[in-house]
Amino acid sequence: MTRKTAMAASLPALDPVPEAQPKLVVRLGRGRTGGTTGLDWMVQRARVQGRDPIIADAARNPTLSRLYPGEALAPPSSDVVDVKAWLTSVLDRMLTERRSAVLDLGGGQDITLAEYVRDLDLLSFCQDVGVLPVAVYFLGPEADDFAHARAIWHEGYFNTPQTLLVLNEGVLKRGQNPAGAFQGIQANPDFIAWVEAGAVPIYMRSLAPLETMRELGLSFGAAMADRPGQGEQKLGPTRAWQVKSWNAALENEVREVGAWLP
Incomplete structure (x- = not known):
């Protein structure tokens, strides 16, 4: 059994998702928590399995764009108007090509998504057009990592039933014990409530x-x-x-x- 919380183990079985259904996987939360590594792994995993997701990088530090030069889509600037128009173009391409997309909005761009959702009810849109929305939060062991993610959750603008909480051991400081590094976050009542509401905690080990x-x-x-x-x-x-x-x-x-x- 993997090192998930006891709450996750008691959750009901997840509903099956049609394999061909496009997924909009949105990385949210603070920067420098391993989100680029996680999304990169998802893209490479999909390609090995015969799929070709769109790579969309609006992070303040656009690392995915450097990993996938000429392939990753990026907004022309960090201006909110430009990013919102770019988000619409990414969604249009998803629907036209019926492809999944990974969207990096880490490092503070979640505020832009909140504004975008005021214009477009994104979750209702996804339901109507047959896209599965997935929220992915990458978390280090610091309290501020979880506080930032929790604030987005409390705002409620992208509270999809498909939510992953990735506890990333790769950002631990030297000398921190992986076995106990996340105990504080996992004991937080909001973390427990989030998992009980359906969020799935996942460990990502350090990759030396x-x-x-x-x-x-x-x-x-x-x-x-x-x-x-x-x-x-x-x-x-x-x-x-x-x-x-x-x-x-x-x-x-x-x-x-x-x-x-x-």
Whole structure:
């Protein structure tokens, strides 16, 4: 059994989602909590499984755009009017091409989404056009990480039944014990209430070779297979095993909610 809370274990079974239904996966919350790594993994996972989600990057620090140059869509500026018009173009493309999308609105752009929802009832829109909305919050162990996510939840403008709370061990400070780092957040009454309302907590382990993977330009698949990256350099079998282990653990964590992913 994975390290989810006891509350999650007692939740009723999740309703099945049609495989062909496009998903709008929106990353919300603070920056520097591992959201880019998580969304990158979702995109690569989808491609391995034969799907090609739209990559939409409106984060203040647009890392996805750097990982997918020429592929990721980005607004022309951070101006609210520009971002809102761009969001409409992303939704139009989803519907025209019947493709899922991952949308990075981390690092404060959630305020823009709140304004956008005032113009377009996004959840009702998704229901009417057959798109599954998914909210993903990446959380470090700091109280401020959860406070920011909780504030968005309390605002209620993107409170979809498909909500993931990703507890990311990769942002722990040196010396912090992963086993107890998130106990404070998990004991918070609002966290408990959120899970009881249907949010699914997921652990994302620390991936030690991640920085080296980025430097070598390696995908997760290439890293696991220990194929060469830029300059024909490889991770080596030990680091390749680390990536395999990390990937297997994350796959196990999303086993119940895999149909929510793009």
